[in-house]
Amino acid sequence: MHFFYHAGRYFSLLTKVFSKPERHKVYVKRLFSEIDALGVNTVGLVVIISIFMGGIITLQVAYNMQNPFLPSYLIGLGNRDTLILEFSSTILGLILAGKIGSNITSEIGSMRVTEQIDSLEIMGVNPASYLILPKIVAVVFIFPFLYVISVFFGLIGGLLVGPGVGAITAAEYLNGVQYLFNPHYVGFSMVKSLVFGFLVSSIPAYFGYFVEGGAFEVGAASTRAVVTTNILILIWDLILTQLLM
Template sequence: MGFFFHIGRYFSMLKRVFARPEKHKLYIRQLFHEIDNLGVNSVGIVIIISVFIGGIMTIQFAYSMANPLYPVELVGLGTRDTLLLEFSSTMLALIMAGKVGSNITSEIGTMRVTEQIDSLEIMGVNSASYLILPKIIAVVFVFPFLYIISVFFGLLGGMVTGPIAGVISIPDYISGIQWLFYPYYITFSLIKSLFFGFLVASVPAYFGYYVQGGALEVGKASTKAVVNTNILILFFDLILTRLLLT
């Protein structure tokens, strides 16, 4: 019963979120603020993680395929396809759920327990739409760009790490990332990024919007938001992979 209760209340919140805004100028101003706060401020950590993961995957693929029967191009191909299909979309979304999701839950949850949301409702403002809609649009908008940045710097990390570790030369690595390339992989992962961006913004917002109590409860809500968002990301990753890669 608790599961269906949360599902019903979640969709009820979304209905309010996507109601017609009262003042478009306020929403646009808030949207740019959220893009900067939730998106631009996440670029640094995305680059750092992607560079190291790209380098790690290149070394691991090189050692797992250290067989003269395997073409050396498989190292670059494996790194490329892992970044394109899974890491830069799904794994990055799991990481961003911890950073962005906890931020959203704590911000909205703090407003709830300090009665700021009640004040907005008294003034006739649709608090769900004003507080949550710009966050959803901002995260959904920036996630595909973060995906592209992650793929680029992941491949760059592999290209730098491979020769330094002595496992592959730059020409062989570049040849590998060009070998058997399917552009649909990018389309597939961009679609996943849009879904994951919506989950990363809306699920934590739900837990923050309906939190009750004080600072301790806000902290617990942030933990629940990250855990549930990660579970939903993995669930929809399975569904979308089954639907889009068959």
């Protein structure tokens, strides 16, 4: 029953969020502000994590393929497919749920407990649409770009680390990266990125919008938002994999 209660309030909130905006110019201005705050400021974290993970995946594949009968280019291929199919979409989504999701919950939750949302309602503004819609659009828009950036720098990380420690030559690694490339994998993960972007923005916004109490409750709501978002990302990863692969 608890689940259905939250699900009902969540979809009711989304109805308000996607209602017709009152002033489009204000929404456009807020959209670019949210893209900068939630997307652009996340690029550095994505680059650093992807470089290290690309290097780690390359080493792990190399050390588990020390067999003369296995071609060395499979190391680059393994890193490429791992990044494209799972890390740069699902695992990165789980990581960004902590950074972006907690940011959204704490911001909206703080506005709720300080009665700023109530003030917007008194002024005749739709607070759900005004506060949440730009965040959802911004995160859904920026997630596919973060996915591409993650794949690129993950491959760079493998290229730096693999030849750097002598696990594989640069030529063999690059040959593996190009070997049997399947564009469907990228399209599949792009769809996942869009879905995960929606979850990472809408679920934390829900928890922040309906928080009650003070600063402690805002912190607890942020934790619940991140945990719930991570669970839903894994569930939707399973569903999308079954449907699209």
